[in-house]
Amino acid sequence: MRAQICLRVGMNDKFIIPLNGLAAGESRFSWTAGKEFFESFENSEILDAELDISVRVEKSGRYLGVDCEVEGKVVVECDRCLDELEMPVDSSICLSVKYGSEENDEMHQEDEREIVFIPEDCAELDLSQVIYDYVCLSLPMQRVHEEGGCNPAVMKYYDAPEEDMSGDVEDASNPFAALKDMFK
Numbered sequence: 001m002r003a004q005i006c007l008r009v010g011m012n013d014k015f016i017i018p019l020n021g022l023a024a025g026e027s028r029f030s031w032t033a034g035k036e037f038f039e040s041f042e043n044s045e046i047l048d049a050e051l052d053i054s055v056r057v058e059k060s061g062r063y064l065g066v067d068c069e070v071e072g073k074v075v076v077e078c079d080r081c082l083d084e085l086e087m088p089v090d091s092s093i094c095l096s097v098k099y100g101s102e103e104n105d106e107m108h109q110e111d112e113r114e115i116v117f118i119p120e121d122c123a124e125l126d127l128s129q130v131i132y133d134y135v136c137l138s139l140p141m142q143r144v145h146e147e148g149g150c151n152p153a154v155m156k157y158y159d160a161p162e163e164d165m166s167g168d169v170e171d172a173s174n175p176f177a178a179l180k181d182m183f184k
Contacts, residue, residue, distance in 0.1 A: 016124045017124065029055040030053065062098075062099055078143060079144050100117060
């Protein structure tokens with residue numbers, strides 16, 4: 001996947017790596033992200049969050065390698081009972097940051113890293129969008145409590161017996177009622 005990022009967008013100024021003055025070698029950054037982080041992206045699915053983000057940046061000439069670990073938990077709604085559900089987050093992000101545009105690049109794949117292109121005059125690398133995307137992608141499609149963990153008041157409706165479909169009222173509203181005796 002290729003992306004071109006550089007812009008400072010929104011309220012996530014703390015997820016910025018200053019490129020000007022970044023010493024050669026290894027640099028480390030660490031941040032936390034909470035509910036406000038996801039609210040700034042107008043995400044209504046993530047109700048709360050407690051994430052620790054640690055970033056290691058390796059600079060060598062014009063090469064930047066960014067390794068990011070995101071650990072913690074987010075709170076979402078259970079798809080079954082709609083109560084709050086804590087989901088663990090443990091995501092690794094490996095980026096190769098290159099200056100210039102994608103069209104000028106001849107080497108298209110580099111290890112297992114995602115290649116990110118930034119403009120030549122970019123002074124900062126904003127990781128907020130990348131962190132947001134990886135956290136959202138790390139969550140499962142179906143978000144439900146473990147067996148027996150859902151709200152019992154809601155779950156009683158899942159276990160309610162189905163109504164008897166042999167009554168005359170149901171037959172009048174069911175367009176297939178005339179076919180029910182077809183195979184007797």
